[in-house]
Amino acid sequence: MSGGYDVELFVDGPDYDLLCTICRCVLRCPVRVACNHVFCKTCILQWLRRQETCPCCRKPINPSCMFVMYKLSKTISRLRIKCNNEGCLATFPLSEEFLHSSSCQFQRVPCPHQGCGSLVPRSALEVHSQHCQHWSQLCPLGCGTLLTQDIQPQHNCYRQLRQQVEAQRQSHRAIAGALRRKMRRMQNAMTHVRRQVALICESLEVMGEGQEGEDEEVEGEVYEGYVEGDTTGESNASSSSSSS
Structure with missing residues (x-):
């Protein structure tokens, strides 16, 4: 060299x-x-x-x-x-x-768009950039759409934003529907739990009433046995006195 x-x-x-x-x-x-x-x-x-x-x-x-x-x-x-x-x-x-x-208009410079790789004279760079197939940029009106040479002529911010809003509405409706279904399932589960609790309470009340009846019968039997025992003892005592 x-x-x-x-x-x-x-x-x-x-x-x-x-x-x-x-x-x-x-x-x-x-x-x-x-x-x-x-x-x-x-x-x-x-x-x-x-x-x-x-x-x-x-x-x-x-x-x-x-x-x-x-x-x-x-x-x-x-x-x-x-x-x-x-x-x-x-x-x-x-x-x-x-x-x-650095300023010569005949100097061949690379296209600034990623993926192009073309070397064009500096004087023709602006025209080339506008028509380069690798050109892309975000919509200057702020809708967020990435524009390319193919979609730029048909791009409409109002239509794009309306489509985005409609998509968001559908997404929100889907989320709301899922939440409503979940709420219904929770309500059904709560209703079922309340019924089960009510049945358990009724069963406990019935069992409590039966237990009270059994206790009364046992107390009655004990009392009768006690009375009979006292009566027998008095009869035996009277018999002993008469014999004397």
């Missing part, structure tokens, strides 16, 4: 002294080594990974003795270049390349 600027990028052919010996392109971030030869910083660092000698004179190079040539870099930044976007005829200093590319 070239470390310098492509020669074809410049309006006027650059001087030979401004070319990197390694990549044959215009110097980018030029550095000077101990033997006074100048190279692109990226190019010479890649070269030194293979061998530690100057590519021009073969003298040893110490990476710590390289110097960045700021004045030369500033001179190169003033050279005028051409826009490399197809259709653009603008020329400007090299230092303004980024500024121009």
